[in-house]
Amino acid sequence: MKKSFWGLLKITGLVLAVMLVILFNSGYAQLDSRSEILIPDILGYQTMKCDFHLHTVFSDGTVWPPVRVQEAWSEGLDAISISDHLEYLPHKQDLVSDHNRSYEIARAAAEELGIILIRGCEITRPMPPGHFNAIFIEDANTIHQEDWRDAIKAANAQGAFIFWNHPGWKAQAPDGAKWLPEHSELFEKKFFQGIEIVNFYDYYPTVHKWALDKNLTMVGNSDSHNPTAYEHDFEKGEHRPMTLVFAEARTAQAIKQALLERRTAVYFENKLIGEQKYLQPIFKAAVKIQNKEISIRGKGRASLQIHNNSDLTFELSAIKTLSELTFSERLTLPARKTTILQLKGTADNVAESKNIELPYQVENLLIEPGKGLPISLPVRVNFIAAEKQKMEY
Ligand SMILES: [Zn+2]
Ligand SMILES: [Zn+2]
Known part of the structure; x- marks a missing residue:
């Protein structure tokens, strides 16, 4: 028996409706689930998964601040810092250029989802000295100073933890990372305490060596500008680069203390980069x-x-x-x-x-x-x- 045109249309409609329900449900389920990152706690510390370098529409990123919190929650992170550029604001015609807004807007989502949100900013200068993240700051606006020395000084005056970002970034270091006199000047004044040995898809062996020689805290961050799902293929088991912080408690204060005491390792692709005293117990516990x-x-x-x-x-x-x-x-x-x-x-x-x-x-x-x-x-x-x-x- 032949089906009538209207009969066929009804069946097609039903199939489409079922497909839409399936699509909608699977999408919804992804938004609502968190994948835990399985890396053990060690030496009585909690292994906190952190990303201290992220952008939003308040600088040159493409996402609204709470999205950073939702992504972090869904990807199994414990703490993030939104670190919008102070000096590079391509959306300023459409958005207020108050450097504290991205943190303030993201805060409610962080409280709701239990993500530790650390106030931060990126001091964004040509080389030298390049880009520096200041996190655990009180007010990003007063760090926005004309002279980079004043900016870094202002961040230090706020008790910030400061790290040198992507020293091997090709745009600023075409021949590889270079430690310049300006970096010695800042280092000798203890004006920065950490350094990115991993940024986005890059690992810098030279910078890794500097961190060990100079006792700088090793950090690795995503520096995401777009939604992280556009930048990393989670379906294939990829994860964003992150800093593992061995903290005494799951609090912002304990994370800061651990950063100052260099209790970190970097989780990048299928690698952990860090000191033997932390990697050994991780292997043993795992x-x-x-x-x-x-x-x-x-x-x-x-x-x-x-x-x-x-x-x-x-x-x-x-x-x-x-x-x-x-x-x-x-x-x-x-x-x-x-x-x-x-x-x-x-x-x-x-x-x-x-x-x-x-x-x-x-x-x-x-x-x-x-x-x-x-x-x-x-x-x-x-x-x-x-x-x-x-x-x-
Ligand atoms: Zn940068
Ligand atoms: Zn950045």
Whole structure:
């Protein structure tokens, strides 16, 4: 039987309506859900996920301030700072140029969603000295001074935490990051305390080295101008770059204290960049060997089950070989999964139980430029002498 034209139209309409409901619901569900970032707390501190460098329409960004809070909540962050440029205001014909407004407008959303919102601004100058973020400030308007020295001085007078932004930004440092006399001048006066070793999609190894040599707090931020979902592909598991702050409590004050005491690491792509004293406990807390003991008979094999309870996929490579057993030179521990590592005995006649440390380096936990974190995987092995092969007649 043929369907009438009107009958077909009704069915098509129904299908469309159902599709719209599905689309609407899935979109709505995304707005309403938060993805937690799984990186463990360490050393009695809370690991706070922070982005201290963000723009809104109040400088050259394309989003209204509360959107920054909603994004942060949805992406699993704890704290953000909106740091609109003081000197670069392309929308000033349409918006008031009161530098405190982006913070004030975002505050209600932050309170509602439990995101710590830190008042900030970006002092935006040609090189030297370049761009500096001042966060934990009281009033952005009084930091807007003609002379950059006065601006940085005013921010310091407000008790700000100040960091040098994107020192390796191609537009200002075409030949790579350069430490200039003006930076020494500011550094010697302790007028900035931190430095971005990661900004948006860039990691600067030179700047990483400076941070270590000069005891500057390492930060990494998104510097998002557009909605973060336009800048990072969350469907593919990407995340924005962020600063991990090891804070005594989930408060703005504790974050500031931790920044001043350089208790940070940077989470960038599938890497953590930071000092060994923080990356080591993160690895230890995230990775658990599930076998209490394994048995190896002669030159036989045994499987070690290793669970990684974090969002990082750890890439390990062996530092050296051991005489008692052989193990894989490369080992990948995927995020939130359990992996098997095969171990193989090297001798037939050993009969003993011993603790063995498998010596690896985690290539994507960077303690220095190009240097992974050395770790060891502890395993208790029960070596059993191999039985002589029975001859069959
Ligand atoms: Zn900048
Ligand atoms: Zn910026």
